[in-house]
Amino acid sequence: MTAAIVVGVAVLLLGGGFFVFANAQRRAATGRLSRETRRADTAPPPSPAPSTTAVDEEELDDEARARAEGARRAIGSGSAVPVPAGERGVERWVPVDEEELGVTRRQFFNRSLLAGLGLGIGGFGAAALGFLWPVGAGGFGGKVVVGTLSDINDAIATKVPFYNAGAKTYVVPYPKTDVAKAKKVSAYPPTIISGMEQGYVALYQRCVHLGCRVPFCETSQWFECPCHGSKYNRVGEKRGGPAPRGLDRFPLTISGGQMTVDTGTIVQGPPIGTDTTGQTPEGAPCV
16 A cells, blocks of 8 residues: 555656646747748849839820829828829718617627616515514414304304414313402403403414414313413313413404404413413313
8 A cells, every 4th residue: 555655646746747847848938930931041132123114204295294293182181182083082980870880899898788687687676665663464474364253153152263374372261250250360360351252262273382274172172282282271271281381362353243363463471370261171182
């Protein structure tokens, strides 16, 4: 293994040395004149050939002198130079009309780049505004129409709470005969008492212990958390487990045969020991 490493290092060193030597030779040869170039530089210059195009001005006839004089006057006055028929002369430069030229290639790419940047910034701004915009009244965090009273009463008649996933809410019945007891509990504000007087309580599905969703046990008729065993009676008052209080709840209003729950206002559940209905387990527990 060591011998292979030594051989590899030696090969790399030899290769590097050869590369440096070749590069130095190439640089040394750069700028040198070839043998043919040096021979051409030392050779005597060729003798000039006699000019056959020189024309004595005196040999010009009167017509040629007139044409030359006319050309001089045309150049001095700034007009176009007269050109003999069949020959192409110098043309005067005339600026191109922008409307005739249209959009140049450079203008097209510049405008495309600016348009792309504008669209990107606009899309990002719209997404940022959508993310930062407060939640509307139609979803959780605002007022949610959970259902009609007929649907709610039909569910309650089967001895299960009415559940609305959008509002994350259980709607349960509250005995009107126990409202007087509830009014004595300071943890129940008037907004909650108002719903109790109409015979309903809107409970937040979240367990107040560690936030698990609390299902309803149909056999015991209690809410029983499967995570750590917290238990609440039908109206959400704590009856067992590690929960520090009863289930949180929302204010509710009834109008036009529909119930609306204000999920933007979370009312903390009643303290441990609150039991306004006296409901005991009605069957086997689920947890």
